[in-house]
Amino acid sequence: xxxxxxxxxxxxxxxxxxxxxxxxxxxxxxxxxxxxxxxxxxxxxxxxxxxxxxxxxxxxxxxxxxxxxxxxxxxxxxxxxxxxxxxxxxxxxxxxxxxxxxxxxxxxxxxxxxxxxxxxxxxxxxxxxxxxxxxxxxxxxxxxxxxxxxxxxxxxxxxxxx
Amino acid sequence: xxxxxxxxxxxxxxxxxxxxxxxxxxxxxxxxxxxxxxxxxxxxxxxxxxxxxxxxxxxxxxxxxxxxxxxxxxxx
Numbered sequence: 001x002x003x004x005x006x007x008x009x010x011x012x013x014x015x016x017x018x019x020x021x022x023x024x025x026x027x028x029x030x031x032x033x034x035x036x037x038x039x040x041x042x043x044x045x046x047x048x049x050x051x052x053x054x055x056x057x058x059x060x061x062x063x064x065x066x067x068x069x070x071x072x073x074x075x076x077x078x079x080x081x082x083x084x085x086x087x088x089x090x091x092x093x094x095x096x097x098x099x100x101x102x103x104x105x106x107x108x109x110x111x112x113x114x115x116x117x118x119x120x121x122x123x124x125x126x127x128x129x130x131x132x133x134x135x136x137x138x139x140x141x142x143x144x145x146x147x148x149x150x151x152x153x154x155x156x157x158x159x160x161x162x
Numbered sequence: 163x164x165x166x167x168x169x170x171x172x173x174x175x176x177x178x179x180x181x182x183x184x185x186x187x188x189x190x191x192x193x194x195x196x197x198x199x200x201x202x203x204x205x206x207x208x209x210x211x212x213x214x215x216x217x218x219x220x221x222x223x224x225x226x227x228x229x230x231x232x233x234x235x236x237x238x
Contacts, residue, residue: 037204038204038207038208041208045208052236052237053237054236054237054238061236062232062235062236063232063236064232064233064235064236064237065209065229065232065233082228083225083228083229083231083232084228088232088235088236139200140201141200141203141204144200146198146200146201
């Protein structure tokens with residue numbers, strides 16, 4: 001049975017030191033100082049997925065970049081993350097819909113930090129995964145009228161049936 | 163026939179695997195038409211630490227153009 005549970009925790013938990021240290025470092029880098037966004041993101045880019053600000057039909061925004069060590073790459077694989085494969089959506093539609101609220105909150109202007117736990121089928125195998133995720137809407141530079149979402153996920157538990 | 167010494171074998175790639183400067187120009191034109199130049203510049207700076215796509219090596223340019231193609235769809 002496929003099920004998806006998402007719980008909003010809020011970024012105060014990060015400030016209290018309750019989140020994953022790498023995720024916390026990303027949050028601190030993004031929220032601090034006037035440095036250009038590229039400088040603030042650079043160290044964390046391998047762990048990030050980036051997506052647009054376009055939410056349609058209740059789905060999260062399409063993904064256009066998946067970092068080399070991003071949690072979504074760990075979960076869905078290198079082939080899925082290859083830009084030449086056009087990896088705009090995660091492979092599970094129900095998971096997409098269930099996860100959309102976090103992006104909606106982030107695009108509303110409030111960084112979203114929460115916990116997710118799901119079971120789904122990938123390539124015919126049952127997969128259980130639990131993760132933290134931080135989603136922040138950003139601009140490519142301070143003068144830009146464009147926005148995108150940066151997703152930092154940390155997998156806490158992953159089990160694939162054989 | 164052996165290759166001239168100044169061209170290592172790995173420098174030779176199938177023509178379809180190489181992104182030409184003209185293709186980069188076309189992509190940039192589409193990016194500018196959609197008002198996404200800021201995103202183009204940010205990815206170049208963030209991921210490749212260069213200012214121009216023409217500074218990228220062959221493989222990097224191919225990868226970058228792949229990302230940009232997906233970016234265009236993501237913001238369509």
